[in-house]
Amino acid sequence: xxxxAPPPAxxxxxxxxxxxxxxxxLRAGALAVGAAxxxxxxxxxxxxxxxALGACAGALGADALDAPRPGRPRLRLRGxxxxxxxxxxxxxAAARGLVALSAPAGWLGxxxxxxxxxxxxxxxxxxxxxxxxxxxxRRSSTAAVLEVALVATAxxxxxxxxxxxxxxxxxxxxxxxxxxxxxxxxxxLGLGGLCTGLLAALLVAEERRQRLLLHAGALAVIAxxxxxxxxxxxxxxPQPASDLGLTGKPEEERSDPRDAGGExxxxxxxxxxAELPFRDDYPxxxxxxxxxxxxxxxxxEPPSGVYYFRQTAFSQYNGHRLVQSLTADADRxxxxxxxxxxxxxxxxxxxxxxRKALPSSVGLLVDHVRPFALDAPVAFEPTPARDAxxxxxxxxxxxxxPTLAYDELLGRRPGDPRWSPEQWTHYTEGPADPRYAALAxxxxxxxxxxxxxxxxxxxxxVKAFLDERGIYSRKSRHAGEEDPTAxxxxxxxxxxxVHFAHAAVYLMRSLxxxxxxxxxxxxxxxDRGGGSAIMIRGANAHAWPELYLEELGxxxxxxxxxxxxxxxxxxxxxxxxxxxxxxxxxQLGGADPAEEAFxxxxxxxxxxxxxxxxxxxxxxLAFAVKLYRRLLPRVAREGELxxxxxxAALDRLAEVxxxxxxxxxxxxxxxxxxxxxxxxxxxxxxHLRAALGPTAPPDAAALRGTLARxxxxxxxxxxxxxxxxxxxxxxxxxAAR
Numbered sequence: 001x002x003x004x005a006p007p008p009a010x011x012x013x014x015x016x017x018x019x020x021x022x023x024x025x026l027r028a029g030a031l032a033v034g035a036a037x038x039x040x041x042x043x044x045x046x047x048x049x050x051x052a053l054g055a056c057a058g059a060l061g062a063d064a065l066d067a068p069r070p071g072r073p074r075l076r077l078r079g080x081x082x083x084x085x086x087x088x089x090x091x092x093a094a095a096r097g098l099v100a101l102s103a104p105a106g107w108l109g110x111x112x113x114x115x116x117x118x119x120x121x122x123x124x125x126x127x128x129x130x131x132x133x134x135x136x137x138r139r140s141s142t143a144a145v146l147e148v149a150l151v152a153t154a155x156x157x158x159x160x161x162x163x164x165x166x167x168x169x170x171x172x173x174x175x176x177x178x179x180x181x182x183x184x185x186x187x188x189l190g191l192g193g194l195c196t197g198l199l200a201a202l203l204v205a206e207e208r209r210q211r212l213l214l215h216a217g218a219l220a221v222i223a224x225x226x227x228x229x230x231x232x233x234x235x236x237x238p239q240p241a242s243d244l245g246l247t248g249k250p251e252e253e254r255s256d257p258r259d260a261g262g263e264x265x266x267x268x269x270x271x272x273x274a275e276l277p278f279r280d281d282y283p284x285x286x287x288x289x290x291x292x293x294x295x296x297x298x299x300x301e302p303p304s305g306v307y308y309f310r311q312t313a314f315s316q317y318n319g320h321r322l323v324q325s326l327t328a329d330a331d332r333x334x335x336x337x338x339x340x341x342x343x344x345x346x347x348x349x350x351x352x353x354x355r356k357a358l359p360s361s362v363g364l365l366v367d368h369v370r371p372f373a374l375d376a377p378v379a380f381e382p383t384p385a386r387d388a389x390x391x392x393x394x395x396x397x398x399x400x401x402p403t404l405a406y407d408e409l410l411g412r413r414p415g416d417p418r419w420s421p422e423q424w425t426h427y428t429e430g431p432a433d434p435r436y437a438a439l440a441x442x443x444x445x446x447x448x449x450x451x452x453x454x455x456x457x458x459x460x461x462v463k464a465f466l467d468e469r470g471i472y473s474r475k476s477r478h479a480g481e482e483d484p485t486a487x488x489x490x491x492x493x494x495x496x497x498v499h500f501a502h503a504a505v506y507l508m509r510s511l512x513x514x515x516x517x518x519x520x521x522x523x524x525x526x527d528r529g530g531g532s533a534i535m536i537r538g539a540n541a542h543a544w545p546e547l548y549l550e551e552l553g554x555x556x557x558x559x560x561x562x563x564x565x566x567x568x569x570x571x572x573x574x575x576x577x578x579x580x581x582x583x584x585x586x587q588l589g590g591a592d593p594a595e596e597a598f599x600x601x602x603x604x605x606x607x608x609x610x611x612x613x614x615x616x617x618x619x620x621l622a623f624a625v626k627l628y629r630r631l632l633p634r635v636a637r638e639g640e641l642x643x644x645x646x647x648a649a650l651d652r653l654a655e656v657x658x659x660x661x662x663x664x665x666x667x668x669x670x671x672x673x674x675x676x677x678x679x680x681x682x683x684x685x686x687h688l689r690a691a692l693g694p695t696a697p698p699d700a701a702a703l704r705g706t707l708a709r710x711x712x713x714x715x716x717x718x719x720x721x722x723x724x725x726x727x728x729x730x731x732x733x734x735a736a737r
Contacts, residue, residue, distance in 0.1 A: 091124020533581025655726030
């Protein structure tokens, strides 16, 4: 070769860098997204962008620094880790100085200085950390697993609250989605698929590049299948750990007869509604997860300060405890099943000066064994939701709710004059233990003389005793006793709502007053937050005593012990409560400001169809490009034929997995594939002669004939299945080079 002549284009000089590995770029993108997700709830937009930029630069820098080069020793990992720590400390100190010193704030302005400090902090945190981690991952499989785990942790931490029932968190995404009329769950599902793809990209980083597209296609198919499954089965919902058996699969939806009960069976939990469980340890893990939302269609403030949503009642004394009634003429105001059409509730109290009609809508976020409504329900009507993705069931309820305080209800007679003697016995039967009657009589002596014979006043005396002397605790030692209520009432008076409700009912029944235990949800009025929506959480599950008064029906007389050994429950998230209320209104076909502003919300089915159409359109476009590159040599001009013909041959080789490696010359590639396609070496020589030499272009007919022989050789020497799979791959031409 003459001195000073440039090297042939087919020879890669030693100092020239090979093209950037796409796996390296994909990995850098995954780490950048993980860093951004981790910084999102903790920093401003500048900090998030800096975290992503720093992680990407750290990953690419590690790959560049650790790439083997002749004559250069490999960097020591300990030295790199030390330098990364020093860079992190220096960056953190500089970021602190931007806001701690007056000069930078004076030059930049307070707001700019704050954003610059956030950006510098996250840049210095993400860049060196990812640099050291990537270098370690290149040299140790254990560190590579740690790399994947950190990206997964970033996503898990950011979306943990959403998985625990906070459907709108993280707020930055939830608010963005909701204001645009999109269910945040759809956005979170999409991000979950992105996270899965990114993690898979990290896991296949050490795989052969030829398999990368295959893996990506498989992941796309899996994601599509998962979206379809979610559409069919619904979103996963958090289940409250302990909710008095109120939630679970409704009886009419249980297909397996074994679900009806049995030790440890699938339906044993639903059967807890047959009786209220006395437990020595009543856990409340997961109790803050929302289980339902109720929208009131009229303003209402309960006189007691608590919204009571009754789901069931326990009125039959079986000799040991109160259980659900087995007689048809008791507790007729409680529905045993979800109605299939509008149904009127028997024995519901009429509208009167003491009660007002209040319609409401109920959306169940988890399955419930029975419907519930505000005290006292009069009618239920199922409402088909427009999109049942979020709510398991929705219905309308009409209740006649109390409007008067206790002191305005005095003077009413107990029971209903229409009751038979058997009904009176049913609601007044209790334990034969004489201590109940003795204590009840003693408590009645606390009342003023004019109130000692009033049934409500005597019930309120029982409530006042339990309020003053009782101690609320989810841990007790009464469940193993023959009569857990007696052990509680005449013992340490320490227990939870089931103990207090049974004690109050037994004391009232010992006085001849008709009473029962009801169960459902109790939500303090302050939790409503001034809106029309009431979010019900698992922790709101409650049992309470009720007294029947003539013309009023069942009146709640719920003890509220002043002493408690439990931590105060956190207030509900009002933003989530409002969002769930809006979602329920939209599900039931109500007006939605977001829909008016941004158009109708896309359902998951719409998104799946759109994604499928996009995939099909992309595949069709890729096939069109592939066909164009394959057929172009037939019509190309003589000057273009060597280039497009050689490219068409490369496409055919790429289809069957024969691709030129990074840094491999064209001649060496032709020699390597010569056993499969001998004519490709001749085609390569024709291409190089036309591209590099001053001679005239080769004969078009000869070049087309050589290209045809390459195709024939591949058909004769490559297995049919491999050729079919290659032909079906719409993007195989992307690997040709």
